[in-house]
Structures are given as structure tokens and as C-alpha cells.
Amino acid sequence: MAPISSSYTPLTNNWTFKQGSLSSNNSYLPANPAPTEIYLDLLKNGIIADPFKDMNELSVRWIADETWTYRTTFPTPPNHGKPSVITEVRFEGLDTFASVYLNGKLILESENMFVTHRINVTSALKTNAEEENVLEIVFESARKKGLELIDQHPEHRFIVHQTEISRGPVRKAQYHWGWDWGPILLTCGPWKPVLLETYTARIEDVWVAYELSGGLKKVQGKIYARVEGAKGHVDFEIKKPNDILSKLEGKGVDGVYSADFDLDVDLWWPRGYGSQTLYTVSAMLTSEDKTILDQSSKMIGFRKVELIQEKDSVGQSFYFRINNTDIFAGGSCWIPTDSFLTRVDPEIYRNWIKLAVEGNQIMIRIWGGGIYEAGAFYESCDEFGLLVWQDFMFACANYPAYPEYVKSVEEEARQNVRRLRNHPSIVIWAGNNEDYQIVERYGLEYRYKEDKDPQSWLKTDFPARYLYEYLLPKVVDDEAKGVPYHPSSPFGNGVSTVLKVDPTVGDVHQWNVWHGDMKPYQVLPHMGGRFVSEFGMEAYPHLETTEKSITREADRYPGSMAMDFRNKAICHERRLVSYVTENFQIKYDLPGFTYLTQVMQADAIAWAYKSWRRQWGTPGKRQCGGVLVWQLNDCWPTMSWAVVDYYLVPKPAYYAIKRAMAPVTIGVSRKFHNWTMRPADDLWKRDTSHIDMRQIWEDIQFDVWVASSLVENLKGKIVVKFVSVLTGREVHERLAENVSIDTNGTTEVFRNKKVDTVKLQDPNCPFDTYKADPFVIHVSLLVDGQEVATDTSWPDPIKYLTFPDRGIDFHYSSDRSIITVSASKPVKGFVLTEKQGVRLSDNGIDIMPGESKTVVVEDGDIGALEWRHVGM
Known part of the structure; x- marks a missing residue:
């Protein structure tokens, strides 16, 4: 008989579910098409209220402690039973403790959400084509199973932060247990596709290993295909769209076929540095009689990636070099974009990545408490040129390393590294998120320099060191050669702290703003490191998002029970109010407080991004290699550190990053006087408030610099204005300076430039303190006579300023696609209240007299947008 071609049938429909195990007498109810999960199926049947609204999360906690059974039926495939034909069921992901039965026979027990299973069911299917096969999956409570595993392993010291301890030994998305930005929604179900496959031979995987040479214009390497089943022939093809570059015949050894290639190629670059050239790599498996048995293809890009860690005058550098070009990796951290992952489709992923790159972001970090993301996420990053920092899925815990756990982790790691290895966007793998913080905080045994024996690590109370410093780097080296590995985020030479950072080496998480010491965000420029992979500031989302999730008008005020319940950050109200009231005149109605949190967040983010990008410096003097804000997105509608809310509506902080990360930008900052936290003099060693607060307006020094990511020289002109x-009115003569702008670095223009205080000529002002005329320092960068960037430095704190009528002129273009705003007096924090489905080119802007700001409406019907500014 002639061989048959592979056949793939998704088992999408006919799913039902019930509460309890197989033996329970509960009735089956209709489920959503697979992939699906229990909360969405209960919602479909009207059994629970929407957990995303009000305080409904509390009413669905019981779901996590129950057993749930899913069931579907399907016919036996036509080719089943024919000679040499293999039939398999492929489970791409089961969440999490799953027992699978086919026609009453147990065929699989799974305990890892991140692992794909292939089960040969050739002998288990019905032979009568008239009979339906019955597939049943029993999901046990991950929370209860986690507690059981803890009891079964008393030799391990389980320590878990952020959530209850049961998540420690469970290989499931850790954020399902809740986090300080997300709800407790412990889902279960067939969360990835279930497929029925028949074949005589099939291609399991296709990948490429390569090196670039010849000035990065030539690539030499091997293309591989792993084949299962009967022997055959494998032919490879490499092509651009409509342009076949190479056809190759594979040679097989032990089921792995390969062929050498040597090509002239165009490189894949991060956005802004070059094109995102992608190639299609294909494999075709044929039989002796030329029957096509299977085909597989992948999109890849060719690029060279290096993590530069060299000794220098500061300590040891930490930055990325792509295709021999140093890259300042400014961007954000990513959490799963929904608590219910099965409703996140490729278009949603693409919209998120497109939004990030339109905000001039270069890198996104996939945080270790979520998931290895869907292929559509990485495909979008490849398409748009967004670099990916990929954590392995461990976060904020002391994880075990007993043999069964290590075996499961290795399978998880190999499968996911293999799946993702040829995405050019992935430029680093990191072992975990903040797990070494647990080591330091609890004094776990960790002799970084003295003990280099991986087997001995398993005998300590920090056995996960075996995972992070032996197993996972080995997997990355085996499966994705050329991609750097980093033991943890943060980590530096055996030192990893979160609240006490080492700014000289490795990456840091800077949480002494908001958490820790709650320092003023104005000192963030002095709180950086070689690479800042986390920092952040909270803010409310726009009102429309809040009103969707808080349905009762009576609950729509800051500090209501429903509002406080939704914000999961510890002491959030105390911290948020403190930062707002330290800097702004407080307004505590919902619209006013929402606005102030957003402007405050944008201010904090701007201080950090522009100052740490300034520290990018010049070649050989890269003090800071990148900054990733915590966080880009939310997994539900809430108040958090996200700079874009759950519905993809940006907060003003998103635009602050966009401006700070523009290819060429200008920065200005003035000497910061801490008006609330300084000792009065050398005699008073305690912190007091006996301070001459006039210093904040009278002792004025400022810096101006230009940052460029361009690889060509620019000539420009700097103009500095001082505006009351x-x-x-301008209160000082303008400064002008011609500058030659360094390529891919920072050009310092003014350092510690002094400027005199201006006094108001007001005989009715009785106190010297109030005779100062505070002014904004406004800087412009002009190239070829055109203004390409601006920045402002306001006299802090903003709350000490008064804002009488600003003389704002606001109007739309005739087609309402452009908004133009001007003012006769300086305006701080002009924010348009954004809405879902509308895209703006800019927001949260400062406006100076004599200039007009334009905001392009890029998508949607803007309707009648409302706006606010500081002092309204």
C-alpha cells in the first residue's frame, strides 16, 4: 500500500464539562470550543458572575478547590488501521493536573501546564467507524495538589512571596495564584489546542543553526528536521517572499535530517536600526514514490547577538550588541495579557506589540511568573523588530529540585527553547524573576564563589540553584547556541538584590521608589544600574476603563471598598496618595485623582528614562545599557504600574517613554532639592523639616544633553528658554548652542549651569519666600532649522505653583484627525482623556507660550474628548 500524507484534525468542537470527577453524578454542560478554561465555561452557562467586575473575584474563589471534567467525542479518522499508520492525540497544553481517558482507558497523566504531550492511540480508538470515540480529561485542583506536594517533600524549604505557598511545587502559570497587580483566578482546562494526527511519517521540528561572517553579509550553517515514523527523503528550501535562495537535500542520521547552506543574506535588525528581514525555511518529507508525507516551515531572521559584560571604570557593563551595533534597550516588562489566556488571539498580540514599538520601545521582557507566550507574540516581535528578554517560568519563590520536578522542568525547558529558538527577536534567556532575593532575605545557603559543584547544590536549602546555574544554561546552550543566558533577573556575579541594588554589575530591579524606602522619584537618575530591568510607579487607568469594572456609581470614588479591592498592591493607597500629595495639589474625586496619578506616574517614568538613557554614554563608557519599566500591560482592568491598561488604552506614561526613547531626543534636568526629607544642617543629624524651602526656587543649576540612537552624525542647535x-514671559535671555551630536550615544551640552532666581516686582507680596518668580526651563533641539525634540524642567514640587488662566486654544482640523493646542502661559500635563478604540500620537504633554502642539488621531472616532491640565 502507498504511504499516506499526515493529517491533522483539531478537536475543537463538541466539548462539555461538569463539576467533579468521572464518577460524579453532575450533568455535563456545554463548553466553549477548545482551547478553553473553566471560568469562561462557567460564565458561558451563567453559573458565575464576571470575575473582572466589582468584587466578583471573591465569589468565584471556590472554583479553584474543585475537580472539573471535560469531555468530547470524535470519529475515528479514515486512515486509522491501515498498514504502518500511526494515530496520535497531541495535547499542546493541559492546565495543569490532568488525567486523560480515551474510551475509558487512562492514556496520560500530566502535571505541567507548559509541556506538550503526544500520545499514540492507535490501539485505543474504535474500529467501528459508526462509533464515536470519547475523550475525557479530569482536572484536579492545582491549589490542593500543591499543598499535597509540599507535605510529600518535607526535605524542601518552601518559601513563596506574593501568593499562598501552594504554587511553589506546581508547574503552572504562577500569576494564577494572584499577584500585586492581578486577581486570584486558578484556572484549569485544555488551554491549548488538542489535535488528532494520523501519519506514516511526520516532521516533528525544523530549525537552523548558523553563524554570520564576511562583515555579517554571509551566513553559513545547517538546517535540520527531526522526523518520526517511516523513513523517507527530506528536501529543504530557504527563501525570501517570492525568491527561492536555496534548495537542499537532507541527509538523515537517527531520524534527524540536515543540510549545509552558505548564503548572502540581509540581516534582521531591531526597529529603528535596519529592516526586519525574515526568511522562510521549509522541509518536505517524501516517500520512495515521491508521495508528500509531511511539510513544515518556519520564519527566521539572521542576526548576531552579544551580551557585553566587560570590566570598566564603573564595574562591569551589561548591554546588548546586535549585529555589531550597541543597542540601548529601552522598553518594558510583559505579564500575561489576560487572566483567561484562551481568549487572547493573534490579533490581540499583534496590537500589543505594534503599540509597544510605536512607543519607540526596543525591548520587552517576558516575566517569569506568566507563560512562555504563544507563537503569535514572538512572530509579532520578529515582524516589528522588538527585542525579547525571555525569563524561564519561575518567580519570587524558593523552588524545589527533587528528581521528578527536575525532570519535568527539563522537559518544559527543552520543549519551549526548541519551539522558540529561531525567533530572531529573542536575545536572552534568564533563569527566573527575583528568586535570588529569597536566598538573600532568608539566608539560604549560597556559596557562589566557593562551591561550583552542581550536585552539591541539590543538598542545600537552595536546590533551585541547580536549575538556574546548571540545567537551564545547559538547555539553552544545547538548543539555542549563540543566545546569551543570565541566571536571574536581577543578578550580578552571584549578587542579586531587589531592595538593595548593586549599580556596578548585572541588572537591577529598582524598587526603592514605590516600595522599599519610598524615595522621591526625582532621585531615580541616581538610583540606576548597568541595566534596570524593573522599576515603576502606579497610576489609575482612564475613567472609561475604571467605570467598566466598577459598575455601581456609589463605588466610583478613590478609597471605596470596590476600588481598594481591585488594586492588589500592598499599601497602595498610602503609597499612591503620598506620591501625589508630595508633588501635586490633591484632588480626591475620581476624575481628579485619576488625572493626578497619571501625571505623577508620567513624571516619574520620564525622570527615569531620560536620565538613564543619558547614562548610555559613548562606546566604552556604557554606564546604563537599558531600562524596562514595570510594566507594559495588565491582565485585567485595574489600577497598577502598567503604562497601558487592559483595553490597550495608553496612560500618559506610555507617551513619556515614547518621547524619551525617540531616535533623537533632548533632555533637561535641574538640581533637585528634596523639600521634605533633608536634615536642616550638620548639627541636626535627624531628618527634619526645618528647611529653608526657598532653595528649591533660588538655587538653580541645570543640565542639558542630547541622546541619539542614530548611526550617523547630526549637527544641531540647542535653544534654552526660561519661562515664568x-x-x-521669558525671564532670562535665551541660550543657544550649536552641537555636533554623537552617534549612538549621549552628547553633553550643559553641566551644572547656574541661573539666577527672578523676583516678582509685587509690593503687595509681604513675604520674601513668595517673591520668587518660578520658571520653566524649556529646551529645543533644531536640526536643519526644524525642531525635532523638546523637553521641560519644572520647579519641583508642582504643588507650590499656581496656574491662573493658561490661555489655552484647542481646536480640531476639519476632518477631526488632528488636534492643535497652544497656550499663552506654561501648561503642565495636558492630558486628553483617551478612550478605547482611539489612538493618539501623543498625550500628557507640556505646552509653552509661542508653540503649538499637534496630536494626530490615528484610529477611531474621537467624539468629544475631554482634557485637563495641572491647576484646573
Whole structure:
């Protein structure tokens, strides 16, 4: 008989579910098409209220402690039973403790959400084509199973932060247990596709290993295909769209076929540095009689990636070099974009990545408490040129390393590294998120320099060191050669702290703003490191998002029970109010407080990004290699550190990053006087408030610099203006400076430039303190006579300023696609209240007299947008 071609049938329909195990008497109810999960199926049947609204999360906690059974039926495939034909069921992901039965026979027990299983069911299917096969999956409570595993392993010291301890030994998305930005929604179900496959031979995987040479214009390497089943022939093809570059015949050894290639290629670059050239790599498996048995293809890009860690005058560098070009990796951290992952489709992923790169972001970090993301996520990053920092899925815990656990982790790691290895966007794998913080905080045994024996690590109370410093780097080296590995985020030479950072080596998580010491965000420029992979500031989302999730008008005020319940950050109200009231005149109605949190967040983010990008410096003097804000997104509608809310509506902080990360930008900062946390003099060693607060307006020094990511030289002109907040008049003569802008680095223009205080000529002002005329320092960068960037430095704190009528002129273009705003006096924090489905080119802007700001409406019907500014 002639061989048959592989056949793939998704088992999408006919799913039902019930509460309890197979033996329970509960009735089956209709489920959503697979992939699906229990909360969405209960919602479909009207059994629970939407957990995303009000305090409904509390009413669905019981679901996590129950057993749930899913069931579907399907016919036996036509080719089943024919000679040499193999039939398999492929489970791409089962969440999490799953027992699978086919026609009453147990065929699989799974305990890892991140692992794909292939089960040969050739002998288990019905032979009568008239009979339906019955597939049943029993999901046990992950929370209860986790507690059982803890009891079964008393030799391990389980320590878990952020959530209850049961998540420690469970290979499941850790954020399902809740986090300080997300709800407790412990889902279960067939969360990835279930497929029925028949074949005589099939291609399991296709991948490429390569090196670039010849000035990065030539690539030499091997293309591989792993084949299962009967022997055959494998032919390979490498092509651009409509342009076949190479056809190759594979040679097989032990089921792995390969062929050498040597090509002239165009490189894949991060966005802004070159094109995102992608190639299609294909494998075709044929039989002796030329029957096509299977085909598989992948999109890849060719690029060279290096993590530069060299000794220098500061300590040891930490930055990325792509295709021999140093890259300042400014961007954000990514959490799963929904608590219910099965409703996140490829378009949603693409919209998120497109939004990030339109905000001039270069890198996104996939945080270790979520998931190895869907292929559509990485495909979008490849398409748009967004670099990916990929954590392995461990976060904020002391994980075990007993043999069964290590075996499961290795299978998880190999499968996912293999799946993702040829995405050019992935430029680093990191072992975990903040797990070494647990080591330091609890004094676990960790002799980084003295003990280099991996087997001995398993005998300590920190056995996960075996995972992070032996197993996972080995997997990355075996499966994805050329991609750097980093033991943890943060980590530096055996030192990893979160609240006490080492700014000289490795990456840091800077949480002494918001958490820790709760320092003023104005000191963030002095709180960086070689690479800042986490920092952040909370803010409310726009009102429309809040009102969707808080349905009762009576609950729509800051500090209501429903509002406080939704914000999961510990002491959030105390911290958020403190930062707002330290800097702004407080407004505590919902619209006013929402606005102030957003402007405050944008201010904090701007201080950090522009100052740490300034520290990018010049070649050989890369003090800071990148900054990733915590966080880009939310997994549900809430108040959090996200700079874009659950519905993809940006907060003003998103635009602050966009401006700070523009290819060429200008920065200005003035000497910061801490008006609330300084000792009065050398005699008073305690912190007091006996301070001459006039210093904040009278002792003025400022810096101006230009940052460029361009690889060509620019000539420009810097103009500095000093504009009275009160009157809008310029109070000092302008400064102008011609500059030659360094390529891919920072150009310092002014350092510690002093400027005199201006006094108001007001005989009715009785106190010297109030005679100062505070002014904004406004800087412009002009190239070829055109203004390409601006920045402002306001006299802090903003709350000490008054903002009488600003003389704002606001109007739309005739087609309502452009908004133009001008003012006769300086305006701080002009924010348009954004809505879902509308895209703006800019928001949260400062406006100076004599200039007009334009905002392009890129998508949607803007309707009648409302706006606010500081002082309204």
C-alpha cells in the first residue's frame, strides 16, 4: 500500500464539562470550543458572575478547590488501521493536573501546564467507524495538589512571596495564584489546542543553526528536521517572499535530517536600526514514490547577538550588541495579557506589540511568573523588530529540585527553547524573576564563589540553584547556541538584590521608589544600574476603563471598598496618595485623582528614562545599557504600574517613554532639592523639616544633553528658554548652542549651569519666600532649522505653583484627525482623556507660550474628548 500524507484534525468542537470527577453524578454542560478554561465555561452557562467586575473575584474563589471534567467525542479518522499508520492525540497544553481517558482507558497523566504531550492511540480508538470515540480529561485542583506536594517533600524549604505557598511545587502559570497587580483566578482546562494526527511519517521540528561572517553579509550553517515514523527523503528550501535562495537535500542520521547552506543574506535588525528581514525555511518529507508525507516551515531572521559584560571604570557593563551595533534597550516588562489566556488571539498580540514599538520601545521582557507566550507574540516581535528578554517560568519563590520536578522542568525547558529558538527577536534567556532575593532575605545557603559543584547544590536549602546555574544554561546552550543566558533577573556575579541594588554589575530591579524606602522619584537618575530591568510607579487607568469594572456609581470614588479591592498592591493607597500629595495639589474625586496619578506616574517614568538613557554614554563608557519599566500591560482592568491598561488604552506614561526613547531626543534636568526629607544642617543629624524651602526656587543649576540612537552624525542647535510659570514671559535671555551630536550615544551640552532666581516686582507680596518668580526651563533641539525634540524642567514640587488662566486654544482640523493646542502661559500635563478604540500620537504633554502642539488621531472616532491640565 502507498504511504499516506499526515493529517491533522483539531478537536475543537463538541466539548462539555461538569463539576467533579468521572464518577460524579453532575450533568455535563456545554463548553466553549477548545482551547478553553473553566471560568469562561462557567460564565458561558451563567453559573458565575464576571470575575473582572466589582468584587466578583471573591465569589468565584471556590472554583479553584474543585475537580472539573471535560469531555468530547470524535470519529475515528479514515486512515486509522491501515498498514504502518500511526494515530496520535497531541495535547499542546493541559492546565495543569490532568488525567486523560480515551474510551475509558487512562492514556496520560500530566502535571505541567507548559509541556506538550503526544500520545499514540492507535490501539485505543474504535474500529467501528459508526462509533464515536470519547475523550475525557479530569482536572484536579492545582491549589490542593500543591499543598499535597509540599507535605510529600518535607526535605524542601518552601518559601513563596506574593501568593499562598501552594504554587511553589506546581508547574503552572504562577500569576494564577494572584499577584500585586492581578486577581486570584486558578484556572484549569485544555488551554491549548488538542489535535488528532494520523501519519506514516511526520516532521516533528525544523530549525537552523548558523553563524554570520564576511562583515555579517554571509551566513553559513545547517538546517535540520527531526522526523518520526517511516523513513523517507527530506528536501529543504530557504527563501525570501517570492525568491527561492536555496534548495537542499537532507541527509538523515537517527531520524534527524540536515543540510549545509552558505548564503548572502540581509540581516534582521531591531526597529529603528535596519529592516526586519525574515526568511522562510521549509522541509518536505517524501516517500520512495515521491508521495508528500509531511511539510513544515518556519520564519527566521539572521542576526548576531552579544551580551557585553566587560570590566570598566564603573564595574562591569551589561548591554546588548546586535549585529555589531550597541543597542540601548529601552522598553518594558510583559505579564500575561489576560487572566483567561484562551481568549487572547493573534490579533490581540499583534496590537500589543505594534503599540509597544510605536512607543519607540526596543525591548520587552517576558516575566517569569506568566507563560512562555504563544507563537503569535514572538512572530509579532520578529515582524516589528522588538527585542525579547525571555525569563524561564519561575518567580519570587524558593523552588524545589527533587528528581521528578527536575525532570519535568527539563522537559518544559527543552520543549519551549526548541519551539522558540529561531525567533530572531529573542536575545536572552534568564533563569527566573527575583528568586535570588529569597536566598538573600532568608539566608539560604549560597556559596557562589566557593562551591561550583552542581550536585552539591541539590543538598542545600537552595536546590533551585541547580536549575538556574546548571540545567537551564545547559538547555539553552544545547538548543539555542549563540543566545546569551543570565541566571536571574536581577543578578550580578552571584549578587542579586531587589531592595538593595548593586549599580556596578548585572541588572537591577529598582524598587526603592514605590516600595522599599519610598524615595522621591526625582532621585531615580541616581538610583540606576548597568541595566534596570524593573522599576515603576502606579497610576489609575482612564475613567472609561475604571467605570467598566466598577459598575455601581456609589463605588466610583478613590478609597471605596470596590476600588481598594481591585488594586492588589500592598499599601497602595498610602503609597499612591503620598506620591501625589508630595508633588501635586490633591484632588480626591475620581476624575481628579485619576488625572493626578497619571501625571505623577508620567513624571516619574520620564525622570527615569531620560536620565538613564543619558547614562548610555559613548562606546566604552556604557554606564546604563537599558531600562524596562514595570510594566507594559495588565491582565485585567485595574489600577497598577502598567503604562497601558487592559483595553490597550495608553496612560500618559506610555507617551513619556515614547518621547524619551525617540531616535533623537533632548533632555533637561535641574538640581533637585528634596523639600521634605533633608536634615536642616550638620548639627541636626535627624531628618527634619526645618528647611529653608526657598532653595528649591533660588538655587538653580541645570543640565542639558542630547541622546541619539542614530548611526550617523547630526549637527544641531540647542535653544534654552526660561519661562515664568505665572506670567508666561521669558525671564532670562535665551541660550543657544550649536552641537555636533554623537552617534549612538549621549552628547553633553550643559553641566551644572547656574541661573539666577527672578523676583516678582509685587509690593503687595509681604513675604520674601513668595517673591520668587518660578520658571520653566524649556529646551529645543533644531536640526536643519526644524525642531525635532523638546523637553521641560519644572520647579519641583508642582504643588507650590499656581496656574491662573493658561490661555489655552484647542481646536480640531476639519476632518477631526488632528488636534492643535497652544497656550499663552506654561501648561503642565495636558492630558486628553483617551478612550478605547482611539489612538493618539501623543498625550500628557507640556505646552509653552509661542508653540503649538499637534496630536494626530490615528484610529477611531474621537467624539468629544475631554482634557485637563495641572491647576484646573
